[in-house]
Amino acid sequence: MSMRIGYGFDSHAFKAGVPLVIGGLKIEHDEGLAGHSDGDVLLHAITDALLGAVSAGDIGSFFPPSDPRWKNAASSIFLATALEEIAIAGYRIVNIDTVLVLAQPKIGPISGDLRQSVADLLAVSPRDVGIKAKTPEGMNLDHVAMAHATVLLESIDLPAGAERMVAEAESDAEIDGVVESLVGGKRDFSALGRKLPGFDTDDLT
Numbered sequence: 001m002s003m004r005i006g007y008g009f010d011s012h013a014f015k016a017g018v019p020l021v022i023g024g025l026k027i028e029h030d031e032g033l034a035g036h037s038d039g040d041v042l043l044h045a046i047t048d049a050l051l052g053a054v055s056a057g058d059i060g061s062f063f064p065p066s067d068p069r070w071k072n073a074a075s076s077i078f079l080a081t082a083l084e085e086i087a088i089a090g091y092r093i094v095n096i097d098t099v100l101v102l103a104q105p106k107i108g109p110i111s112g113d114l115r116q117s118v119a120d121l122l123a124v125s126p127r128d129v130g131i132k133a134k135t136p137e138g139m140n141l142d143h144v145a146m147a148h149a150t151v152l153l154e155s156i157d158l159p160a161g162a163e164r165m166v167a168e169a170e171s172d173a174e175i176d177g178v179v180e181s182l183v184g185g186k187r188d189f190s191a192l193g194r195k196l197p198g199f200d201t202d203d204l205t
């Protein structure tokens, strides 16, 4: 088994007239976070931590702010893409830890809901999600929200038998041979009306 760590940081300024969304949770407050998307500073930091852990770039390379498709987009879309990337790389989340830095609103009363929301979006237990809130003491940044995130991943190891089959079926001819022996015929994906599976993420950027 192999392990990887990732780290992400993000910041957004507060802005009147937009809803405040943090960790996928809509929070009662008189200001929201300015951004091309919904400005969810916590999900953006977690997305970058996940992408960084598998060296898959960053949130800007997948979702450039210049693309009008991501205007006011829910940041859960960004997170879902990062989760796909770590799955394609063969990893899953062990745990994540985060720090939210903001003067207002107070996170204490909603910390349980926030943790549950992030855990749901990551499809992990709330026990594996840390969210700590700090005020930006001495930084003169009371009108900004910042988030730091670290994530630990572990490889999804195939069972010993499956690993052996993958190693044995290295060439196309060998795969054909294996399939033939299993079902008595050649592979014919065209008959199923679909192409061979691929991991083309070009359409995401």
Ligand SMILES: [Zn+2]
Residues within 6 Å of the ligand: 010, 011, 012, 035, 039, 040, 041, 044
């Ligand atoms: Zn952001």
